Amino acid sequence: MNKFWVVLSHTYLTRVKTKSFLISTLLTLLFIVGITNFQSIIDTFTDGDKEEIAMIDESGALGESLQESLTAAEEDFELISYDGSVEEGKEAVQSEDFNALIVISMNDNQLPEAAYYADNIAETGNQAAIEQHLQQLKIAIATQQSGIDEATIADIYSPIPFETVALNETAKTEEELDQARGIVYVILFVLYMAVIIYGQMIATDVATEKSSRVMEILISSASPVTHMFAKIIGIAFVGLTQVVLFMAVGYAFLAAKQDEMTGGFFSFFGVQDTSPSIYIYAVIFFLLGYMLYATLAAMLGSLVSRLEDVNQLITPMTMMIVAAFLIAMFGLQMPESTLITVTSFIPFFAPMIMFLRVGMLDLPFWEVALSIGILVGTIAILAYIGAKVYSGGVLMYGRSGSFKDIKKAMALSKKDK
Structure with a gap:
């Protein structure tokens, strides 16, 4: 039995002293620390200020509704009304006065449409959020134009009540x-x-x-x-x-x-x-x-x-x-x-x-x-x-x-x- 423990201890000590063991253990521990402190690390690399997006409202009616919708949803960016032209807005984005420019207007059917300008469109988060809120405004306007009650539309789009019940009392x-x-x-x-x-x-x-x-x-x-x-x-x-x-x-x-x-x-x-x-x-x-x-x-x-x-x-x-x-x-x-x-x-x-x-x-x-x-x-x-x-x-x-x-x-x- 003594020989068994000699071989066992030799195997154990040899392995725990290897560089591969030490490096892999250290990297995994760093990964665990990173995961458990993920939010703190993200906060460290962000300044906490909301991104500012310039907004030109050519419709004269959509801008206020869009801002209210974004505020209610607590999005991590802010729309700033911009009084200049579209070209001036683009220059303001390029000079980093704003993170992006959104131009909203009405089409021939009096429904919203928009154009989004930014130096880099690889990050789709902000424009996707604005697009989603504009889509909701479009549905509301189209519903009003067609004379359909908004409450009826809400009922149509609401999820169907669907309850899953296990008859076996011991089932999870x-x-x-x-x-x-x-x-x-x-x-x-x-x-x-x-x-x-x-x-x-x-x-x-x-x-x-x-x-x-x-x-x-x-x-x-x-x-x-x-x-x-x-x-x-x-x-x-x-x-x-x-x-x-x-x-x-x-x-x-x-x-x-x-x-x-x-x-x-x-x-x-x-x-x-x-x-x-x-x-x-x-x-x-x-x-x-x-x-x-x-x-x-x-x-x-x-x-x-x-x-x-x-x-x-x-x-x-x-x-x-x-x-x-x-x-x-x-x-x-x-x-x-x-x-x-x-x-x-x-x-x-x-x-x-x-x-x-x-x-x-x-x-x-x-x-x-x-x-x-x-x-x-x-x-x-x-x-x-x-x-x-x-x-x-x-x-x-x-x-x-x-x-x-x-x-x-x-x-x-x-x-x-």
């Missing part, structure tokens, strides 16, 4: 589903990235030790099986270190800005009023998913002797992870589909798909228990086979990159005994 409400969808998406993405990154890390680590002949020294002091599981858990601790750092920094900033982060984005992504059971299942399926793919990655990494061959051999594993993630993205909108139900019991898809179903639906416990049982059984079988392949694979040198080498590795494992 629409609001609960939206929150669950957000948090499930976030955790699925974290699981996807973790399995890809740390699975690749394990395979690369094993191949690096083989290529530098360090492996020969390691397996002479510890059995290959001990080495494999120490490697898997050591990398898991590396990932855990990063996750704890990210969560601690994120929680600290979220707690400091709790009053500013109520509703909106954070409500959609399930930060508020989320059931603790979702996080418990997230941890369970995260650990099971990691162990499943980490064992497979260690086994495949033991078959190669050169770093160049690692990506080729683990590509099928990566494709399975990508497929599971894509199916899960489909399942966010249709969690009760047959595809989602079936794949939630397939071991290599279950960590993501069953977690999605747990988060989105009210499932009977036996379904979740069956999926977890299949996962645990698959991990045990894969660990047994992986240990045998690893025992022989670490002794194989030369060009490699084929799954046929698994049979050769298992044969070497028997001879080694």
Whole structure:
């Protein structure tokens, strides 16, 4: 057991001291700080003054109504009545006296039309807002001209009352589903990235030790099986270190800005009023998913002797992870589909798909228990086979990159005994 901890600590310390680990951790922490302080950063780079747009009202009647409409909507720009000509207004924009110029008039049908002048029309926010408000004025004027009551038009354009009611008392409400969808998406993405990154890390680590002949020294002091599981858990601790750092920094900033982060984005992504059971299942399926793919990655990494061959051999594993993630993205909108139900019991898809179903639906416990049982059984079988392949694979040198080498590795494992 002492040898296990020696290999584990060596794996952990070697990884956390690498430049790639330090740089990626620092960049992610900066990203988290940036996201939690996004509004403060935006405010820092804005002077807080409203943009001023010159307005020439050739109709003599639309300008006041348009200004009232914009004021009621609390737009972040201001219309300033301009008494000069259109050409003088354009020159004022070019000399930066105004941010833009809007010229409004009536057409032959006595309906509004407008022209918008600005140095740069790449930013469409202001002109889109003005266009929308002018469209509303046009509808009001056209309604008045046709003799139709405005209240009737308002009723026509108002949204139809449409209530969704679940007959099953235990089913989630629409609001609960939206929150669950957000948090499930976030955790699925974290699981996807973790399995890809740390699975690749394990395979690369094993191949690096083989290529530098360090492996020969390691397996002479510890059995290959001990080495494999120490490697898997050591990398898991590396990932855990990063996750704890990210969560601690994120929680600290979220707690400091709790009053500013109520509703909106954070409500959609399930930060508020989320059931603790979702996080418990997230941890369970995260650990099971990691162990499943980490064992497979260690086994495949033991078959190669050169770093160049690692990506080729683990590509099928990566494709399975990508497929599971894509199916899960489909399942966010249709969690009760047959595809989602079936794949939630397939071991290599279950960590993501069953977690999605747990988060989105009210499932009977036996379904979740069956999926977890299949996962645990698959991990045990894969660990047994992986240990045998690893025992022989670490002794194989030369060009490699084929799954046929698994049979050769298992044969070497028997001879080694």
